[in-house]
Structure formats: structure tokens, C-alpha cells
Amino acid sequence: MDATRFPPTPxxxxxxxxxxxxxxxxxxxxxxxxxxxxxxxxxxRYGRSRSxxxxxxxxxxxxxxxxxxxxxxxxxxxxxxxxxxPPEVRAALGLWLRAGRRARRACRELDAxxxxxxxxxxxxxxxxxxxxxVGEHHDLSPLLAELxxxxxPESFGPQxxxxxxxxxxxxxxxxxxxxxxxxxxxxxxLVRVHPVLDQEAVPRWFVRTVLHHELLHxxxxxxxxxxxxxxxxxxxxRRERAYVDxxxxxxxxxxxxxxxxxxxRSGKPLGRRILxxxxxxxx
Numbered sequence: 679m680d681a682t683r684f685p686p687t688p689x690x691x692x693x694x695x696x697x698x699x700x701x702x703x704x705x706x707x708x709x710x711x712x713x714x715x716x717x718x719x720x721x722x723r724y725g726r727s728r729s730x731x732x733x734x735x736x737x738x739x740x741x742x743x744x745x746x747x748x749x750x751x752x753x754x755x756x757x758x759x760x761x762x763x764p765p766e767v768r769a770a771l772g773l774w775l776r777a778g779r780r781a782r783r784a785c786r787e788l789d790a791x792x793x794x795x796x797x798x799x800x801x802x803x804x805x806x807x808x809x810x811x812v813g814e815h816h817d818l819s820p821l822l823a824e825l826x827x828x829x830x831p832e833s834f835g836p837q838x839x840x841x842x843x844x845x846x847x848x849x850x851x852x853x854x855x856x857x858x859x860x861x862x863x864x865x866x867x868l869v870r871v872h873p874v875l876d877q878e879a880v881p882r883w884f885v886r887t888v889l890h891h892e893l894l895h896x897x898x899x900x901x902x903x904x905x906x907x908x909x910x911x912x913x914x915x916r917r918e919r920a921y922v923d924x925x926x927x928x929x930x931x932x933x934x935x936x937x938x939x940x941x942x943r944s945g946k947p948l949g950r951r952i953l954x955x956x957x958x959x960x961x
Contacts, residue, residue, distance in 0.1 A: 702761050703768070712754060715772025719751030724758045729863065731757035731792060734775055759795045767791045807868060809844040813876035816885050818843045822869070825890055829921070833897045841896050843869045843889070845876060857935075857942055860888040862895040869893070874941050879948035879956050887927035894918060 705722045712720040721737070733755045737748045754775070763771075770784040770791075779785060811818040822843045826834060834840040841862065859872045869892040875885050898914050910918075918924060931938075934952060941948050 703763060704761075708754075708756070708760070708768070711768055712772055712775065713751075715769075716752065716776055719748050721745065721748055721751065721753050723753070723755045724761060725755045726758055727755075728757065728796060728865075731759070731796075732771065759792075763791070807842075807844065807866065809842060811843050811845065813845050813873070815878045816876055816880070816882065818845065818869075818871060818885070818889070821882070821886050822889055822893075825886060825893055829890060830893055830897060838897070839867060841867045841869045841893065843871070845873050846870045848873045857939055859931075859938075860892045862892040864896075864899065867896065869896070872942070874938055877941070877947050879953040881930065881956050881959060883923045884927050884930055887921065887923050890921050890923075891918060 705724065708722040709720050712722065721741075725733075727733075734752050737745070737751060737753050741753065742748055752775075760771075767787060770781075770787040773781045773784040774788060777784070811822075822841070826840055857872055857874065859875060861870045862868070863870075869889065871885065871888060871892075874880075875888065894914055894917055895909070898911070898917075934948070937948050937952060940946075947953075
């Protein structure tokens with residue numbers, strides 16, 4: 679169950695917000711307009727995520743049980759700023775959700791409006807994050823320190839502090855096809871690792887490879903090319919492929935991604951066969 683995410687653009691554009699904000703747009707208005715644009719039922723929720731100001735996904739089984747009219751529809755979470763959008767921006771969002779990147783003009787309109795809206799709002803206050811780098815089977819702090827010393831000896835310092843690291847929140851996943859194994863938040867400089875990797879059956883070198891990928895994000899921020907934001911440019915891919923454990927980590931993930939998804943959904947550990955294989959490799 680994949681989520682469609684509209685990426686924010688951090689650099690301000692020349693577009694400015696109108697001096698008089700439009701009247702607040704209710705969830706009901708958004709639902710009516712997006713349902714009409716997409717030709718399917720849509721449920722809208724407001725949130726506060728600056729990294730993913732628009733997220734569109736399929737409804738979960740629980741949502742379908744409580745709202746049968748949502749069958750075949752979408753659930754859309756919008757940053758609270760979208761409560762003050764003019765009609766043309768709402769139309770652009772509906773077009774983008776329907777056509778994706780093919781709707782180039784709509785993408786440009788949304789980029790410009792989001793740039794100005796986020797810049798006008800200013801930086802959101804940072805919430806205190808409780809770091810939990812020590813897991814039941816893997817301690818992330820020494821793994822991160824090893825990687826910084828070995829692969830990024832001159833990348834971090836007073837001007838660019840080394841990221842902090844923590845295991846993500848332990849909650850059963852609803853994904854059926856893929857998992858986001860790691861993430862890097864530029865504003866807080868925090869690396870999160872999916873807790874499904876905190877298992878004896880997951881090799882230490884695989885966890886290191888996930889951390890290496892996120893450290894690359896910390897030193898190589900995405901760039902905008904041709905109207906699109908690229909998070910994995912040529913230099914990123916080159917350095918990622920050059921990492922010592924890249925190939926075997928990619929092979930291990932391809933072989934066990936289904937088991938990882940099932941483990942994240944059920945909360946049960948990976949099977950004995952994978953554990954035995956990891957122990958033999960370790961030995």
C-alpha cells in the first residue's frame with residue numbers, strides 16, 4: 679500500500695502569499711472538490727508535517743470498516759496551511775493528485791504556493807525527541823560513529839554537525855508491499871531506523887548499510903532539476919554503490935523484503951531459516 683507524497687521545496691520562490699488570506703477551507707469543502715476531481719470518494723485530514731505536506735493513500739481496512747462509502751477512494755492528509763488556499767491552488771492540487779507529474783503547470787503552481795506558504799509560516803518549533811539508539815540486538819550509536827569515521831571523515835564538523843540516530847517507534851506496520859527502513863530529517867538532523875531491523879536475524883552489516891544511505895542524505899541534500907526535486911542524484915548513487923556492503927545488502931533485502939514486511943505487520947520476529955543463515959554468515 680504505497681503512499682503518494684508531494685515533496686516540499688525548501689528554497690523560497692518569488693511568489694508571495696496574498697496579503698489577505700482566503701477564508702478557511704473546511705475539510706468538507708476539500709472532500710467535495712477532491713472527490714469531484716478524482717472521480718472517487720476522498721476523505722481529508724489536516725496535519726502539520728512540513729516534510730510531506732500532502733500525502734494521498736489508499737484507506738486502511740479499519741477505515742473501510744468504519745466508512746463503507748470510502749471503498750475505492752483515497753485518504754488525503756494536508757498540511758494545515760491548505761486550510762487557507764485560494765480556488766486556483768485547490769484546483770491545481772486536484773489536478774496533480776489525478777495526473778501526477780504529467781500535470782506540470784499544476785506542479786509549478788503548487789511548488790510556488792507551498793514555498794511561499796512555508797516560508798511565511800517560518801520554522802516550526804522542534805519537539806523534543808527521545809532518542810533510543812540502543813536496541814535489543816543492535817546499538818545504532820557505535821554503528822553510526824564507525825561509519826562517520828570510515829566513510830565521512832571530513833564531512834561533519836562545526837558547520838555541519840553529525841546526525842543523531844534513534845530507532846523508530848515500535849508500532850505494527852500497515853504496509854503490504856514495502857517498508858521505509860530508514861529516514862533522515864534535515865531540520866532536526868535525525869536519522870531514524872525502522873525497528874523491524876532490530877532483530878538477531880538481521881545482519882549487523884545490513885543495518886550499517888541503511889545508516890550509510892541516510893548519512894549520504896545528510897551530506898548530499900537533494901537538488902531541484904528540471905522542475906523536479908532529486909533526492910538520489912548521480913553523486914549520491916555513485917557513493918552509495920561504492921560502499922563496501924552495498925551489493926550484498928541489496929541482495930539480502932531483495933531476498934527477505936517479504937519476510938521483513940510480514941514481521942513489521944505482525945510484530946513477530948523473522949523466521950528460523952533467516953536466523954540460521956545470519957548465524958552461519960556471522961560464524
